[in-house]
Amino acid sequence: MKSTRKAYGEFLVETGSKNKNIVVFDADLAKATCTIDFKNKFPNRHFDMGISEQDMIGTACGMALSGKKVFASSFAMFAAGRAYEQVRNTAAYSHVDINICATHSGLGVGEDGATHQCIEDIALMNVIPDMKIFSPADDIATKKILNECLMLEGPKYIRLGRNEVPDVYSLNDNFRLGGSNTFGNGVDGTIFATGATVSIALDAKLILKSFGIDVRVVDLYSIKPVDVETIVKCASETKILVSVEDHNVIGGIGSVVSNVLCEKYPKKLVKIGVQDKFGKSGKADKLYELYGITKENIVRVFKES
């Protein structure tokens, strides 16, 4: 069990020790985004821009255009929301090689409530031309995806979470731009998940098995570009399609999968996630129950289908 933000912080220290070209930006949230360890170890390569996310993205772009490998962090609400136009116009339109590592995405933020729960960031980033979006499910996925990001040019958005998530991957697993990972080969249905909902989907898969329903789980860790081939394959090989995400169902992975199905393999998809409502305060697991982002709800959908 480890949060993906914690994994991000560890990645920065590990990789930053070897690669002196890496610089890290934060906006007064170094403890929360976990860039603090990098800050302590390499103080001259960590830039705390204060509570100024728009300035942070711009300054990070200036540094990237000067040849540095840049990681810029804040909460998803501020990285994708507050600094949206800076990400769009300064970073993406100029094809700046920047890694925007946004922590505290979704309802998973918990007690801080709706103002801090970004349930729109996938949608916001997805509509920016040239943007790449990753959403890792656990510790290993986070580190391997960030390593991949070092090889990729241009703007990247990496969606990270606040809470600890179970390990679902081993060191043998691989991640690539436009890829996905499929757990199992059940033909009764497919659950598309991403980030924190991958382990929830895997729990649901186990319960369904006990009811004699054999499903597979697809981790869409690369949201843009998305793995079209796998989505079409699952649509053709399995009966029921469900998506589950900690994001508004409008514009999230459910929408991404729907877009693919609509063009390539028309088929019904049940979208589990935030049903176009704002979040609220509470413990993350309680909020997931309240908003139906649970293994029980996934199981219910399959049993009723």
Add this chain to the structure above:
Amino acid sequence: MEQENNIKYLENICKNVRKNIVKMIYYAKSGHPGGSLSCVEILVSLYKNIMNITLDEDGKRIDKFILSKGHASAVYYAVLSECGFIPKDDLLTFRKYDSYLEGHPSNKIPGVDVSSGSLGQGLSVANGMALSKKLDNKEGYVYCLLGDGELEEGQIWEALMSSNKYNLNNLIIFVDHNGLQIDGTTKDVKSVDNLDKKFEAFGLNVQKINGNNINEIINAVKNAKDYLNDRPNVIIADTVKGKGISFMENKVEWHGKALNDEELQIALNELK
């Protein structure tokens, strides 16, 4: 004498740049003449006299320029053309669908480091470039041109706090202080006043000059590099919007409007 000749040479370039600006906007049938004409002397002085635009060992330009007020793209492209980045013949394709000369600067254009024009964003980028030079102990300066109306964007003031925090004394900011913006005077629209005091309060060295005077521009930059080099610098350049074309000078309606046939002829005559 040499200095005088040099100023004459730069003034001639300014005249040529102004001709290109009005022609580009005439052929495009749209664009921003007023705020392009106001900062001609600033860009010409920078590119043809002050800046070292050769590349360092890493292939990065030694001195950098960010046009944060990107709507002045006409003057930018005309000056980049004077420096050989953009072929002269391409200038008249400005803003056309089959041209790379976008309405606002794009870094796909040779000599342009970053896309700009959504106001308020360029100074942060300039800071990042200046910061990078400091981190690597690299020589060179980063120049950034802001509009006075642009100072209404909050990000500018976030960025100024960063310039100060990191003591970016390799950063020289120009404000094209022509006093006009789309909806009227900068004073009426959002009280853009007491700029020297505002910048001083944000920790910058401030100089006020006539921004249409090449001598004053060159001297102000010398000062910024010399006895004012302890802190980041801002040069408030008082300019005339539409400078050089009688019917455009200080006229707010020439912020974003193309010239018609007759207006083009009058303008070109005045620039003879």
